[in-house]
Amino acid sequence: xxxxxxxxxxxxxxxxxxxxxxxxxxxxxxxxxxxxxxxxxxxxxxxxxxxxxxxxxxxxxxxxxxxxxxxxxxxxxxxxxxxxxxxxxxxxxxxxxxxxxxxxxxxxxxxxxxxxxxxxxxxxxxxxxxxxxxxxxxxxxxxxxxxxxxxxxxxxxxxxxxxxxxxxxxxxxxxxxxxxxxxxxxxxxxxxxxxxxxxxxxxxxxxxxxxxxxxxxxxxxxxxxxxxxxxxxxxxxxxxxxxxxxxxxxxxxxxxxxxxxxxxxxxxxxxxxxxxxx
Amino acid sequence: xxxxxxxxxxxxxxxxxxxxxxxxxxxxxxxxxxxxxxxxxxxxxxxxxxxxxxxxxxxxxxxxxxxxxxxxxxxxxxxxxxxxxxxxxxxxxxxx
Ligand SMILES: Cc1ncc(C[n+]2csc(CCOP(=O)(O)OP(=O)(O)O)c2C)c(N)n1
Ligand code: SF4
Ligand code: SF4
Ligand code: SF4
Ligand SMILES: [Mg+2]
Numbered sequence: 001x002x003x004x005x006x007x008x009x010x011x012x013x014x015x016x017x018x019x020x021x022x023x024x025x026x027x028x029x030x031x032x033x034x035x036x037x038x039x040x041x042x043x044x045x046x047x048x049x050x051x052x053x054x055x056x057x058x059x060x061x062x063x064x065x066x067x068x069x070x071x072x073x074x075x076x077x078x079x080x081x082x083x084x085x086x087x088x089x090x091x092x093x094x095x096x097x098x099x100x101x102x103x104x105x106x107x108x109x110x111x112x113x114x115x116x117x118x119x120x121x122x123x124x125x126x127x128x129x130x131x132x133x134x135x136x137x138x139x140x141x142x143x144x145x146x147x148x149x150x151x152x153x154x155x156x157x158x159x160x161x162x163x164x165x166x167x168x169x170x171x172x173x174x175x176x177x178x179x180x181x182x183x184x185x186x187x188x189x190x191x192x193x194x195x196x197x198x199x200x201x202x203x204x205x206x207x208x209x210x211x212x213x214x215x216x217x218x219x220x221x222x223x224x225x226x227x228x229x230x231x232x233x234x235x236x237x238x239x240x241x242x243x244x245x246x247x248x249x250x251x252x253x254x255x256x257x258x259x260x261x262x263x264x265x266x267x268x269x270x271x272x273x274x275x276x277x278x
Numbered sequence: 279x280x281x282x283x284x285x286x287x288x289x290x291x292x293x294x295x296x297x298x299x300x301x302x303x304x305x306x307x308x309x310x311x312x313x314x315x316x317x318x319x320x321x322x323x324x325x326x327x328x329x330x331x332x333x334x335x336x337x338x339x340x341x342x343x344x345x346x347x348x349x350x351x352x353x354x355x356x357x358x359x360x361x362x363x364x365x366x367x368x369x370x371x372x373x374x
Pocket of ligand 1: 061062063064065080104105106107108133137144
């Protein structure tokens, strides 16, 4: 009898205690990289052996915004673009809680861009995982501030001519203390970057280049999720410490990945504490 | 503990290769093929059969080559596959 229980216990998914397996299968398309980002995040939590009661995940709106619903910790699915201000409130009201924002490129850099910039400037103690699929996926594949030139999207039917945002450069310029980028296939390196970011006090950003196997892929004829994954992985070049102004991503060209920024700045709470102490 | 997190068995008598047993939750699989493509030991293939959603789940063809590295589990975006250490399960059931 006991042997059977042991066998069954051993056959539970190792991430059972971190993810809401009762909600699987999740909504993401076959070959979407968002699941990989979640997998790396869960593995990072496992490695850090965090007290899950002292951890909170906040997402905005979008395909990536759905992450909050699948992680088995206190999690919040907020309004579009407002994950960072919501997370800031949680952090300032509960300084002993680790707050993580997991959201999409559109949510964080477009509608939420101003919050991103000012949370980085204030150095609020948050870890931001930005899943960059170069598009507004959930709403049908519109052009995003991260869409490379000249990719097609449903709202750039003649190709995108806008100059795209470079997320690591934006984060560094605004004041983030830790900035890294990996593709959704660099599972081990991505996991260790998330571990580092979670350990780092202050505003840390990990960008995950992820295939949208539905909208971005279809309109640009990039194949399925596996084709895109392979392409991104095979075209990524690891260059730790690369100046962030070299990190633009051109359409279907090489992608520089690695850890780019790791520096010390007083966090918002530290500055406030010091100010009122004197 | 996963294979790559272990201390190397230098000096110990005959190091035994670590072996894994694979568990596939077929109905969760969306047939993306990541596990099949990126298993370092080519343990898996895409099977011909369909799961309840109409996707082709992976099939284990060379379980003897599985080294319990855990990469298939990490790379599966649908949390549909994982490995457990073969030895651990055996010894647990033996002691019981
Ligand atoms: C205030 C507001 N404006 C617009 C929308 C519509 N909307 C929902 S998701 C989304 C874009 C999401 O893009 P991204 O953050 O990149 O997430 P993805 O789906 O690509 O993961 C938009 C514009 C909304 N829900 N609320
Ligand atoms: S639409 Fe794109 S980003 Fe959204 S779940 Fe599907 S593949 Fe992923
Ligand atoms: S645990 Fe490693 S060796 Fe075994 S099937 Fe998975 S990826 Fe392949
Ligand atoms: S990685 Fe997961 S979803 Fe993709 S084929 Fe393998 S088991 Fe299925
Ligand atoms: Mg997006």
